[in-house]
Amino acid sequence: xxxxxxxxxxxxxxxxxxxxxxxxxxxxxxxxxxxxxxxxxxxxxxxxxxxxxxxxxxxxxxxxxxxxxxxxxxxxxxxxxxxxxxxxxxxxxxxxxxxxxxxxxxxxxxxxxxxxxxxxxxxxxxxxxxxxxxxxxxxxxxxxxxxxxxxxxxxxxxxxxxxxxxxxxxxxxxxxxxxxxxxxxxx
Amino acid sequence: xxxxxxxxxxxxxxxxxxxxxxxxxxxxxxxxxxxxxxxxxxxxxxxxxxxxxxxxxxxxxxxxxxxxxxxxxxxxxxxxxxxxxxxxxxxxxxxxxxxxxxxxxxxxxxxxxxxxxxxxxxxxxxxxxxxxxxxxxxxxxxxxxxxxxxxxxxxxxxxxxxxxxxxxxxxxxxxxxxxxxxxxxxxxxxxxxxxxxxxxxxxxxxxxxxxxxxxxxxxxxxxxxxxxxxxxxxxxxxxxxxxxxxxxxxxxxxxxxxxxxxxxxxxxxxxxxxxxxxxxxxxxxxxxxxxxxxxxxxxxxxxxxxxxxxxxxxxxxxxxxxxxxxxxxxxxxxxxxxxxxxxxxxxxxxxxxxxxxxxxxxxxxxxxxxxxxxxxxxxxxxxxxxxxxxxxxxxxxxxxxxxxxxxxxxxxxxxxxxxxxxxxxxxxxxxxxxxxxxxxxxxxxxxxxxxxxxxxxxxxxxxxxxxxxxxxxxxxxxxxxxxxxxxxxxxxxxxxxxxxxxxxxxxxxxxxxxxxxxxxxxxxxxxxxxxxxxxxxxxxxxxxxxxxxxxxxxxxxxxxxxxxxxxxxxxxxxxxxxxxxxxxxxxxxxxxxxxxxxxxxxxxxxxxxxxxxxxxxxxxxxxxxxxxxxxxxxxxxxxxxxxxxxxxxxxxxxxxxxxxxxxxxxxxxxxxxxxxxxxxxxxxxxxxxxxxxxxxxxxxxxxxxxxxxxxxxxxxxxxxxxxxxxxxxxxxxxxxxxxxxxxxxxxxxxxxxxxxxxxxxxxxxxxxxxxxxxxxxxxxxxxxxx
Numbered sequence: 001x002x003x004x005x006x007x008x009x010x011x012x013x014x015x016x017x018x019x020x021x022x023x024x025x026x027x028x029x030x031x032x033x034x035x036x037x038x039x040x041x042x043x044x045x046x047x048x049x050x051x052x053x054x055x056x057x058x059x060x061x062x063x064x065x066x067x068x069x070x071x072x073x074x075x076x077x078x079x080x081x082x083x084x085x086x087x088x089x090x091x092x093x094x095x096x097x098x099x100x101x102x103x104x105x106x107x108x109x110x111x112x113x114x115x116x117x118x119x120x121x122x123x124x125x126x127x128x129x130x131x132x133x134x135x136x137x138x139x140x141x142x143x144x145x146x147x148x149x150x151x152x153x154x155x156x157x158x159x160x161x162x163x164x165x166x167x168x169x170x171x172x173x174x175x176x177x178x179x180x181x182x183x184x185x186x187x
Numbered sequence: 188x189x190x191x192x193x194x195x196x197x198x199x200x201x202x203x204x205x206x207x208x209x210x211x212x213x214x215x216x217x218x219x220x221x222x223x224x225x226x227x228x229x230x231x232x233x234x235x236x237x238x239x240x241x242x243x244x245x246x247x248x249x250x251x252x253x254x255x256x257x258x259x260x261x262x263x264x265x266x267x268x269x270x271x272x273x274x275x276x277x278x279x280x281x282x283x284x285x286x287x288x289x290x291x292x293x294x295x296x297x298x299x300x301x302x303x304x305x306x307x308x309x310x311x312x313x314x315x316x317x318x319x320x321x322x323x324x325x326x327x328x329x330x331x332x333x334x335x336x337x338x339x340x341x342x343x344x345x346x347x348x349x350x351x352x353x354x355x356x357x358x359x360x361x362x363x364x365x366x367x368x369x370x371x372x373x374x375x376x377x378x379x380x381x382x383x384x385x386x387x388x389x390x391x392x393x394x395x396x397x398x399x400x401x402x403x404x405x406x407x408x409x410x411x412x413x414x415x416x417x418x419x420x421x422x423x424x425x426x427x428x429x430x431x432x433x434x435x436x437x438x439x440x441x442x443x444x445x446x447x448x449x450x451x452x453x454x455x456x457x458x459x460x461x462x463x464x465x466x467x468x469x470x471x472x473x474x475x476x477x478x479x480x481x482x483x484x485x486x487x488x489x490x491x492x493x494x495x496x497x498x499x500x501x502x503x504x505x506x507x508x509x510x511x512x513x514x515x516x517x518x519x520x521x522x523x524x525x526x527x528x529x530x531x532x533x534x535x536x537x538x539x540x541x542x543x544x545x546x547x548x549x550x551x552x553x554x555x556x557x558x559x560x561x562x563x564x565x566x567x568x569x570x571x572x573x574x575x576x577x578x579x580x581x582x583x584x585x586x587x588x589x590x591x592x593x594x595x596x597x598x599x600x601x602x603x604x605x606x607x608x609x610x611x612x613x614x615x616x617x618x619x620x621x622x623x624x625x626x627x628x629x630x631x632x633x634x635x636x637x638x639x640x641x642x643x644x645x646x647x648x649x650x651x652x653x654x655x656x657x658x659x660x661x662x663x664x665x666x667x668x669x670x671x672x673x674x675x676x677x678x679x680x681x682x683x684x685x686x687x688x689x690x691x692x693x694x695x696x697x698x699x700x701x702x703x704x705x706x707x708x709x710x711x712x713x714x715x716x717x718x719x720x721x722x723x724x725x726x727x728x729x730x731x732x733x734x735x736x737x738x739x740x741x742x743x744x745x746x747x748x749x750x751x752x753x754x755x756x757x758x759x760x761x762x763x764x765x766x767x768x769x770x771x772x773x774x775x776x777x778x779x780x781x782x783x784x785x786x787x788x789x790x791x792x793x794x795x796x797x798x799x800x801x802x803x804x805x806x807x808x809x810x811x812x813x814x815x816x817x818x819x820x821x822x823x824x825x826x827x828x829x830x831x832x833x834x835x836x837x838x839x840x841x842x843x844x845x846x847x848x849x850x851x852x853x854x855x856x857x858x859x860x861x862x863x864x865x866x867x868x869x870x871x872x873x874x875x876x877x878x879x880x881x882x883x884x885x886x887x888x889x890x891x892x893x894x895x896x897x898x899x900x901x902x903x904x905x906x907x908x909x910x911x912x913x914x915x916x917x918x919x920x921x922x923x924x925x926x927x928x929x930x931x932x933x934x935x936x937x938x939x940x941x942x943x944x945x946x947x948x949x950x951x952x953x954x955x956x957x958x959x960x961x962x963x964x965x966x967x968x969x970x971x972x973x
Contacts, residue, residue, distance in 0.1 A: 019280050019289040023335040062840050067504035089286035109283040136512040151486040170836030172484050179490040181356045185496050186348045
């Protein structure tokens with residue numbers, strides 16, 4: 001709106017505004033945060049679209065993600081190579097989906113990806129066990145873990161194959177009243 | 188081939204391309220959509236561009252045939268394609284693709300739209316079409332800039348983020364609610380300040396020119412004292428802050444600003460605007476809600492929606508982990524054993540006793556307020572100068588104290604009841620709500636008594652005033668002096684509207700003071716005590732009792748809602764109320780943010796009052812409705828004071844509308860309005876609205892019934908699937924020797940080939956039959972035709 005900045009061209013900023021839920025100021029602020037993570041690697045000038053990726057270790061040390069038990073999975077789900085190395089595009093995408101303006105359906109898709117630890121497009125029993133252990137820091141007994149996982153499959157599995165496909169997951173999460181308020185990261 | 192036609196063909200080809208591309212052939216929500224979207228749109232675009240080039244060459248070749256080259260039908264198809272592309276651009280941020288992909292698709296779509304939008308303009312109305320397109324682009328740019336501006340204006344974002352990371356989303360929701368209220372109050376303030384206070388201050392008669400705008404001679408010595416000002420009498424009373432100052436001149440100033448009309452419309456407009464905003468927020472929340480109370484996904488929701496992604500503080504995270512573990516353990520316990528109803532009679536007796544105590548408290552507080560208000564009326568009759576600070580502020584102080592102590596008592600009493608915490612919270616909220624409501628309405632009834640008193644006084648004063656003017660006239664006649672009287676000396680009629688306004692303002696100020704003092708003495712002192720006396724105390728204060736307190740979300744939200752109810756009720760009589768409230772909310776935000784970070788600890792367990800955010804919104808709506816009733820009643824039924832305010836001299840306040848219609852609008856308009864406000868027209872209109880409400884209610888019930896049916900169907904389908912797969916699993920378990928035989932007959936029937944005839948039960952002695960069964964769930968094998 002008149003502020004001269006040389007990080008992005010105006011077309012780039014407009015494109016980012018079209019593709020995410022962020023405003024211009026927020027995108028510039030995100031670039032600042034990205035830059036702070038690794039000032040030596042991240043260039044200040046993005047007009048020529050440099051291909052710079054930051055390793056997962058740097059991203060999961062951000063204060064917004066540090067306490068999250070699913071931080072590695074979050075970063076991996078948004079990375080292109082699946083290993084957790086984020087370019088600036090992926091970085092912006094991640095925070096855009098996790099922001100409070102993203103619609104429920106979009107968040108459900110990414111939540112499914114995050115909770116699918118073995119990336120086989122199903123949430124199977126081992127995924128559930130991993131989720132539960134991360135949530136409770138392994139304080140529950142073996143039988144309790146098994147019981148909870150079985151209950152979850154019983155509740156949510158619609159097609160009876162013993163694991164949750166995306167349709168099952170979406171059906172379950174779309175009715176959850178707390179989903180939108182908890183699946184939200186403010187940046 | 189025309190490019191826009193090419194696209195639809197491409198869409199059909201895309202799935203075929205997709206098969207060879209898919210890494211996993213199974214349902215992948217992002218994979219399939221992403222790939223298809225990319226392939227479909229990108230491929231179509233590339234083809235479109237190639238065809239466009241071909242087309243352009245063709246067009247350049249035969250320009251004379253331009254009109255023929257694009258028929259109406261193709262124009263329509265092109266329009267459709269362009270519209271589709273535009274829609275894609277608008278919704279691209281909702282697509283679950285990788286950012287790089289989104290950027291590419293966006294670029295392609297924008298190029299397509301730009302290229303062909305020009306082509307669309309051929310034929311009729313080309314210039315108009317181009318103009319329309321340009322205006323649309325400008326409008327979109329303006330909208331985007333406006334959105335950016337609005338987002339930049341949102342205050343306290345970082346403060347709320349800090350609270351969220353320390354306390355989780357439920358405590359932060361109070362502050363987000365506070366911020367939203369602040370926004371509403373800013374708008375109300377803008378309305379009252381800009382359309383009522385400023386015009387009168389700038390264009391109306393100045394202070395001291397007419398009797399109603401001057402402090403009476405008797406009060407003048409004490410008019411500037413701090414005590415008087417704090418009490419909102421003296422100079423504060425005779426200023427734009429209160430109703431009584433406003434003059435009833437029909438138009439003021441060179442702008443011919445109709446002040447009385449503006450006053451009335453702003454008063455009604457603030458309430459109408461508040462209604463609109465609250466209902467719109469409720470509708471939005473209802474959309475996000477997703478279906479309300481449903482116990483069928485208990486464990487799933489616990490697993491997937493209990494971690495709060497906003498947490499950024501290690502201590503809070505520890506708390507959260509502990510609370511999640513506890514919650515799971517509780518649910519498991521409930522699953523495993525049925526809780527026995529221990530001694531139901533004792534429990535019932537205790538609950539009845541608790542409710543009885545609560546009812547007594549409510550009745551007691553109602554009577555106390557009534558008694559105090561009566562007493563204050565007596566003080567007023569005997570003249571307030573004889574009494575000290577307590578007697579003057581008795582009513583407000585008593586109400587504030589009741590609001591402070593009764594909820595704590597309810598909390599203690601609810602210990603008797605032994606309810607599940609969520610249900611106990613609901614009871615608590617209900618009781619506090621009843622307490623505040625009762626107090627408010629007792630206060631209003633007492634006010635009505637005072638209003639009636641003042642109105643009777645009016646008649647006497649009116650009589651006295653005519654006598655006084657007659658004396659003055661005679662006196663000036665005999666002395667032959669000019670008819671000049673200092674406005675301060677003219678006897679005044681009583682002004683019940685200003686009195687009501689003053690009462691509300693005093694109540695609000697008291698409420699503010701009480702809240703701040705409670706925070707400072709309650710939470711802060713407790714925290715200081717626990718922190719510093721822990722060193723020299725016998726037991727561990729921090730872990731045992733009293734420990735640091737938790738932030739009382741529901742109490743604070745209720746306080747905020749009731750405070751807003753006061754504002755809505757009183758701002759018609761005291762235009763300064765929104766200003767005071769804006770100031771209060773602003774300082775409250777900073778004070779409470781500091782207090783929460785400094786003195787409170789995160790909740791061990793959080794129970795929301797209800798599953799939806801609409802619970803507090805519904806209360807707000809209810810309070811708004813209740814606040815509207817007294818205001819509307821006074822506008823419609825009570826004659827305004829004859830000596831003060833913008834409606835003085837009229838029989839009813841709303842007569843100013845008729846006056847405006849008569850003077851300012853052409854004659855036919857007044858006639859039309861007269862016909863429209865005929866009861867013969869209004870009654871059928873009301874009837875129509877009632878019928879439409881009934882109809883909408885009936886259809887919504889029908890929809891809910893059909894949703895329930897569909898849910899049941901889904902459930903039974905799921906059960907069938909489970910039964911089927913269980914049977915298949917049993918069958919496969921019995922033919923356990925070769926569970927992974929990949930060769931299956933393409934005919935998907937359970938063929939017992941090879942004529943072994945051995946039933947599935949028992950071991951097969953011969954070559955195991957090649958039976959095509961649906962695979963058991965566990966191993967991921969190659970796709971099986973089932």
